[in-house]
Amino acid sequence: MRRKFIAGNWKMFNGPKATSEFLNKFDAEIKAAPEVQKAVADGKEEIAFFVPAVSLLTAVCGAKEMPVIIGAQNTHWEKSGAFTGEISVPMITEIGATHVLIGHSERRHIFREIDEELNKKVHAAVEGGLTAVLCVGETLEERESGKAFEVIKRQFVEGLKGMEGKTVAEKVIVAYEPVWAIGTGKTASDADAEEICKFIRGLAAESYCAKTADELIVLYGGSVKPENTKGIISQPDIDGVLVGGASLKPESFIQIVKNAL
Ligand code: PEP
Numbered sequence: 001m002r003r004k005f006i007a008g009n010w011k012m013f014n015g016p017k018a019t020s021e022f023l024n025k026f027d028a029e030i031k032a033a034p035e036v037q038k039a040v041a042d043g044k045e046e047i048a049f050f051v052p053a054v055s056l057l058t059a060v061c062g063a064k065e066m067p068v069i070i071g072a073q074n075t076h077w078e079k080s081g082a083f084t085g086e087i088s089v090p091m092i093t094e095i096g097a098t099h100v101l102i103g104h105s106e107r108r109h110i111f112r113e114i115d116e117e118l119n120k121k122v123h124a125a126v127e128g129g130l131t132a133v134l135c136v137g138e139t140l141e142e143r144e145s146g147k148a149f150e151v152i153k154r155q156f157v158e159g160l161k162g163m164e165g166k167t168v169a170e171k172v173i174v175a176y177e178p179v180w181a182i183g184t185g186k187t188a189s190d191a192d193a194e195e196i197c198k199f200i201r202g203l204a205a206e207s208y209c210a211k212t213a214d215e216l217i218v219l220y221g222g223s224v225k226p227e228n229t230k231g232i233i234s235q236p237d238i239d240g241v242l243v244g245g246a247s248l249k250p251e252s253f254i255q256i257v258k259n260a261l
Contacts, residue, residue, distance in 0.1 A: 004039075004233070005173060005217050005240035006257050007048040007133070008247025009073065009101065016058040019051060022250055023062040029254035030066060036254070039261055040067040046240075047257055049247070050101050050133075053087050060096040071099030071133070074107060077120035079128075089128030099131045103159060105179045109139075115158035122159060126171045133173045133242070134159050135221070136200070140180035152176070152196060156203045165208030169215035174200055175242045181222025183244055187232075193220040194235035201237050226255035233260045 014022060030036055039045040048069035051059045059070045076086035092100060101107075102125065103118040118134070125132040136155040138148040160168060176196050181188050188196075197218045205213035220232050221242030232238055241260065246252045 001044075002215065002217055002239045003043055004045040004260055005048065005219060006045060006260050007050060007069075007071075007219070007240065007242050008253055009050045009104065009221070009242055009244050010052060010055075010247060011073070011106070011244060012052060013248055014051060014055055016055050019055040019058045020062050022248075023059065023066065023068075025250040026068075026254065027066050029250050030068075033254060033258060035261060036257055037067065045257070045261065048099055050099070056092065056095045056097050069099055070097045071101065071131075072097055073101050073104065075100050075102070075121055075125060075130075077117070077124040079124075089124050089130060093129055097130075099133060100125050101133050101135060101175075103155070104135045105137050105177055105182055108135075109179065115155060118155075118159050119161050122172065123162065126163070126167055131171050131173060133175055133219070135175045135177050135242070137177040137179050137182075137222075143178065143180065148178075148196065149199060152199060153203060156200060157207065160207070165204075165212035168204065168208060169212045173217040173219060174204075175219040175221050176200060177221035177242060183223070185223050187223040187225075187228050188220070190231040190235055193222075193232055194237055197235065197237040224256065226252055226259055229256045229259035 050071045050073045072092045076083050076088050079088050079090050102121045107113045122132045136152050138151040142151045178188050200218050201213045204216045217239045219240045219242045220238050224241045224243045225246045
């Protein structure tokens with residue numbers, strides 16, 4: 001039985017002060033939700049926040065007594081070097097964060113990150129002990145021209161090139177985030193989201209084996225809100241959600257966490 005993974009991506013919101021305030025409020029929400037505490041303690045659900053690099057230390061310290069995971073939003077593939085503005089896997093693990101987003105659509109499209117670089121980042125993350133959340137997703141143009149499956153396949157295969165199935169199952173999470181649904185208020189229908197998440201699981205079976213496919217955690221992201229969580233999470237191949245805007249308010253995000261139970 002795969003665990004559920006409910007994650008917030010804060011993007012470029014919440015500096016250290018706002019991070020502390022958020023976590024204090026979210027802690028109170030969790031304390032008032034014994035069903036959430038139980039699900040996490042039983043290993044049935046994981047809750048994660050991907051926070052800006054400058055807020056990582058505050059988040060790790062603030063969440064020490066909380067049942068939440070803290071992750072970074074990006075990493076460089078080298079351990080150190082002349083890469084102004086970048087952070088590395090050893091820096092992230094030294095702080096105590098355990099996860100990292102790789103290839104979020106804003107990184108792919110605004111910062112022009114390409115599959116080859118993302119593959120190096122996934123390798124660096126996993127070899128350095130982090131869980132890598134590889135984001136894949138097609139643009140509206142790609143969807144409308146019938147290329148969605150081709151694009152997802154390329155991003156999956158190229159992004160995970162050279163990885164072993166066991167490592168993928170244990171240390172990689174794949175998040176399907178159609179670019180046209182991110183921050184736009186347009187959610188993919190439950191059936192559309194399931195179709196691609198099932199396809200991703202099929203790619204894992206093709207590239208590795210049935211066991212890897214069965215164990216791989218696959219998320220959906222794109223305008224997830226408390227109101228649409230239940231429909232999305234009830235799809236057989238969707239194990240969780242990656243939430244942008246609605247993860248910025250503790251009262252909305254806890255509702256998503258509860259609705260995903
Ligand atoms: C995201 O940032 O990964 C995301 C899915 O954003 P939103 O929920 O705001 O669409």
